[in-house]
Amino acid sequence: MEQYTPFTEIERLYRQQVAKKDYYKLKDANWRKILLQKLSATINAYQEDIKQALHQDFNKNAVEAEITEIMAVQMEIREAASNINRWMQDRNCRRSWKFFSIKPYLHYEPKGNTLIITPWNYPFQLPMSHLVSSVAAGNTVMLKLSEHAWHSNQVIRRIVQDVFEEEHVCVVEGAVAETTFLLGLRFDHIHFTGSSAIGKVVMQAASHFLSGVTLELGGKSPAIVDKDVAIREVVKNLIWAKFINAGQTCIAPDYVLIDSFWKGQVERIFVEEIQHAFGADASQSPDLARIINDRQYGRLADALRDAVQRGASTLVGGQTDARSRFVAPTVITAVDPEAVIMQEEIFGPLLPIVFYNEVDEAFVEIKGHEKPLAMYIFSKNRAFVKRVIANTTAGGTCVNDAMVHVMHPSLPFGGVNNSGIGQSFGWYGFRAFSHERAIADVKLMPLSKFFWFPYTDKTTRLLRLFRRFMPNSRSEIKIKKASTA
Template sequence: MAYTSISEIDNIYSAQEKHKDVAKHSTAQQRKKLLERLLAEIRSNEDAIQKALYHDFHKSAMETAITEIFAVEFELKQFIKHVEKWAKGKSVSRSLLFPNVSASLHYEPKGQVLIITPWNYPFQLPLVHLVASIAAGNVTMLKLSEFSKHTNQVIKKILGGIFKEEHVAVIEGEVNETTHLLTKRFDHIHFTGSPAVGKIVMKAASANLSDITLELGGKSPAIFDKNVSLERAVKNIIWAKFVNAGQTCIAPDYLLVPRPLKSEIEQLFKKELEHAFGTNAQHSPDFARIINDKQYKRLSDALTDARSLGAQLIAGGNLDERERYIEPTVLSNVAENNPLMTDEIFGPILPIVYYNQIADAISFINKKEKPLALYIFSEDSKFSNHVIRHTSVGSTCVNDAMIQILHPSLPFGGVNNSGIGQSTGWYGFKSFSHERAIADVKLMPMSKMFWFPYTEKTFKLLKWMKKLI
């Protein structure tokens, strides 16, 4: 696979630098038409997208349709519907202190944007964030993962038929190409990936004081209450954990379950995993594979180490290196220093931790870095509210999992180690826009009240103003 050369990157960057004023002054209607063309191109290439994801992940056409294509088309429809309204800006309420000031917020493009995307959802993630950048009026360099080469080719074909490189350019490469990109001065950098790489991106951005959005990850817990529809909750966790073979940043990373439910939940996992994937998940048409040998080895080593140190196998555990296949696996009694309990798993392995008191479960969560997501399964709203009040996470979903990312009125993003900034929908438009404050003064200037020299009259005016606040 030919990567984008350093000289090509430099040429594209220069062309986009010259073109960003043109993009900035495009109308919302013009951007909407581009998004409509993009939607039409994706719809006409759905078969090609599904085939590409199968080659990269052994991902089923249905799973691609749900998790990759639908997510992008849904985002496009939201932007097509709202971009003209969002781009207009809005008036804000008047203040008694400023009776002659008309105040408003104006949304303008940040300018030159770099989007760096990962391999786990190689169609969804690049396109969802690109949609927001285009809608906001930016020029964009879209750096794709080197591990999803088949999907990359489809993306290049789709975008190349709509955009000139001076507006939107696809960049392919590894560490050298990404490192070179990060030496450039961008107005905004949007990165999705691990916290470790996120720190490198943030450090590079700081050299130019570039604005930044980081979508990272972490160990997202799912906590069960004793008052729960256990069978329904287990089925929900199985879908959320094992879709895309667990390679999802907001997948449940481990379960916290009341100890009295131990026997029942373990039997349910055995039964429901067989219902989901049959007696041999390797033959299931619905179960994906690990993206590459490096990730397979990381996961298989952690699983082997956990079992050697006494982890109890509840379900799964079979491996096939040739296919990079890891069976949907559920464990308990995993050592706390094992990578499965210290690092984000990002694979089809699910540890269960049993707790006695809710305070113990909350303490277990809070000892770790703040996660990207938290899932609560309970029929008792007091339990859910208690957990929400005593934890800090990017997003929370109660009695379901992973659907919060699709809600059109909610932002997606982490907190601290799991991310900085927000994305998707209106929040994505804001992320790629500068929210500019406009104070339009009518009649006399407000500052006239404080002109030099300061006098007793100035003091009285200040005293009067303090009564209004």
Template sequence: MSMKSISEEVNIEKINRIFASQKAHQFDLANAPIKSRKAKLRALLNALENTYRQELRDAMMADFKKPKADVDLSEIFPVTSEIKHAISHVGKWTSKQAADTPMAFFGSTSYIKYEPKGVCLIIAPWNFPVNLLLSPLVSAIAGGNTAILKPSEFTPHTSAVLAKLIKSIFDENEVALIEGGIETSTALLELPFNHIFFTGAPAIGKIVMAAAAKNLASVTLELGGKSPTIIDETASISTSAKRIVWGKFHNSGQICIAPDYVLVHESKKEALIEAMKKTLNDFYGSDAQSSDSYGHIVNQKHAERVNGYIQDSVSKGAKVVFGGKTDTKNSFIEPTLVSEVPEDSALMQNEIFGPVLPVISYKNLDEAIAKINEGEKPLALYIYSKSEKNIEHIMNNTRAGNTCINNNDLHYYNPNLPFGGSNNSGIGKAHGFFGFQEFTNARGVYRQHLPPALELLMPPYNSLKERLIELVVKFF
């Protein structure tokens, strides 16, 4: 037996042991007072804000040179905000929710009890290794579940710190983090979890959903796709340029909700490109590779992938109008703007997931809408316009997981909004109460207090009962 097979066998044994311990402990955890959930959330909050904050900054710098400010803004803040929101509202979420009962059932009451789903699996990607692992965990804890966490193997330094963080707060029969690659994910997906929360590419989401179907596990799939941005002739170009550049090139474009391509009215295209060039220089200087405000691609493989998209598109007639510098050996891609991009190019056929932004002109709004509707439903759609008529027309004639009007990306940070995709871009919603709902079962409860009138309609049937039933059907 090889060393590799021994290692895999040990890992699977560990996975099975932890799963069994969480399954055995799930009801004890679920029945603990709500204050214990809040206490664990507060402990997680303290770990992120204080104990492990600098270690996480250092780890993400080591993994893909993520600037400290970016770590605080896009990794720490979304989770701490989610925690604070959950602590404030979990008491209300877990209380009995009264439900109306029809008059035909006079003498009874109804309510909804949100109960934990049970043992949950959270699989996170590499692009936001803290945020996209711990934000769903907040919802799982608020819902009273146990959870196994699987971080990405592409960010090993961050995963190592997260493993310490989780172990410092939770017993493994409540929350456990398991590191590993594809073999580990495969082993986990074979287990009969009650719920699986996955963030990643649509292609992998299909594999996760197929695995979940074998055990009839419910799923939340936070996927991606090509999120378009429309800029009409009424939009402020300077404002649009600044916000789009931030939303696209933050985290070196490795964001599922980043503007994937821009559809701009032909009268504004050149002005937009010039405004984005100026903003890019303002943000990252003349040499982004040496900028303290700009990170790298997660690894050489993904840098080569993005570089391949650029080269393919240029070979088919696209023009690089800004940037284009690549250093794939050091996992670097310069912020890049591309114009005149052919539809059959790699940049337009794939989710870019990198710092390259195609800028495409359109003549009329319906042309832009038709282009968006040719593809899969995007995770996000962004609209820049001062025309309420145009905004309403776009909203009514497109479909998307979420939309920002005159901004981009920021809807993710609002815990009062449901976040998630539709069909190819995702299934289910996250954040706040919507995330809590994903990890709980809305258990409908009907309680009889007085003898129900409907008992008068039970068999044996006769002509009187049939007339009474007819009245029930007609008036209730």
């Protein structure tokens, strides 16, 4: 039975964490590393419970739960625990002979008390991964879980209680009212993952206190397929990326733009490979997750119905079942550009294909939407890849693969404008939850020694000498004179 956290309890936990944030700020790298290792061991102990909860929430296959939820979090913990000493070290900046007495460096300090608001689509991976970043950075954390993944939430609550003091990390459960109450409190940083519409609400609430924000949003992430590819390999890649978690992934390919050279073959290959992956009756496949709730199921069924009524052709799939919230892996073509499925983020197992004759047509389609969270380019032609990158914008991009950029420990994950603000995971997650403090350590003499009151002719001569050696000062004067002439 769902039980949301009462407002009085939220207030109590919040006040505890505010009171203790300076205590956790001073914990050294070794202390944080030991805590992260304890978290990793506890997750291992709860592994079967996690898989069972994900199956109850999504009908998610145990292998898929292992790959996309548990392993992803353990990789994040390992990355943080292995590098936390280096991440916490002060970073030297380039010295300048014009300020020869100053040693400049960056000091990373925790932002303080943080709020992490997470969605339902990856109900274990996303809360725990962002929790790792905030704890590694030295913050306190209020972890607001989605109300739509109740079974997963209960496991997370037990893990958090086993590992952390509630004054350090606590779980909050609830819906709109509880989230609104949280957003009325003052946090040093808020990390939100979800839709662009709610992201705007979070950002507006944060503005009241000028809190820092990281927003991981979404959008229509396109895949572009060139003529120069191994087409069956590309199709299989797209099927995996699109239909894992039943398409309920913010970086899943939302629609595919394919060179019309492949039209006949690619339609046949999609049918063959989807049937090979999920069988003739996908509803019987043990590998296909279900839609999270009735509301999301209804939205997807309506979008598919709208596309078909507007003349779209279903290559494969199209079957739905409200009772089990089943939506078959579905590929459609000849979709009306005004159809809902081409206007809104799909977030489900429906994949529209659009054929183009010239790649400029693909650019027009992409630019007709907000900047996406991800983009996928398939081509063996490096000039084609560079052209696509130069003519588009996306939070992140994979070339000849899909979704792996979010897993790479050296790459940041985040959107741009409507698809997000800020970056997450690994070093970038640590930095997002840290304040990058600029330190100018004066070693010899202060600048005021040169320009002390009262200002005299000597001061003026020193100023002229100083300006003479400022970078680009002479070239700037020449440019100004030339423009005047």
